[in-house]
Amino acid sequence: MTADEKLSLARFLDLATDAIRYGYRSEEREYQFSDDPAQAAVLPATTAPTAAQPAAPPFPDGDSLEQIAAEVRACTACSLCETRTNAAPGEGAQQPLVMVIGEGPGADEDAAGRPFVGKAGQLLDKMLASIELSRNSNSFIANVVKCRPPNNRDPLPEETAACIPFLERQIQILKPQFILCAGRIAAQTLLKTGEPVGKLRGTFKTLRIGDRDIPLLVTYHPSALLRNEEFKRPAWEDLKTLRAAIADQAAIADQAAIADISAPGEN
């Protein structure tokens, strides 16, 4: 094989690995190959990022939710644009306590151009309301992919790879205090794991976006609850875990505010 052929093969293998492991593309690695068949070994440059360290997502200067929504609606980066009626960029509070992340629009969301408005969405709204959260006041709702996968199939790795930068930019702008991942696709994509929801749910994980670590909780997707009542109890446990963390954070903020109130003459 020539050096060029080896490079093409290495690039293809990297792409396949990223797609299978992470669902999106990490930064291109650097290689040095030789035409000499005796020198078959790959020599990655020492500074090249490894597959376990995908490149930091780019955050354009002056970015805004409106800008992202406009880009999402005009996006043709994957084939989902060919079958969508409307993209559903996301909606909710601008400085949310909680950002809820689902999988992708279904038929109702595709028709409305809004996330979680069908049966699963109505249940999600109820679940959020049970712990005093709402997209009208303190939560933002978005999906991993913004266009409907045909017949509600799982998004393909290349579709997730094309769409995830929109979600990362939304998180970077919104700076939610907490992220709630609804279901397997959101959880596995954001946590870059193949672990099942049953293993991932129940305890907080951390998601690093930009220079912030955001506490992330995984729970079952509302459609799973609609299909199987057995998921209702663990989902309620997850909601209580989130509610307790929100309360703890509010208590810490109260303490800080009280400490800031100085008695007359103290300053």
Ligand code: URA
């Ligand atoms: N399921 C999702 O994951 N997201 C939606 O917006 C609707 C259903």
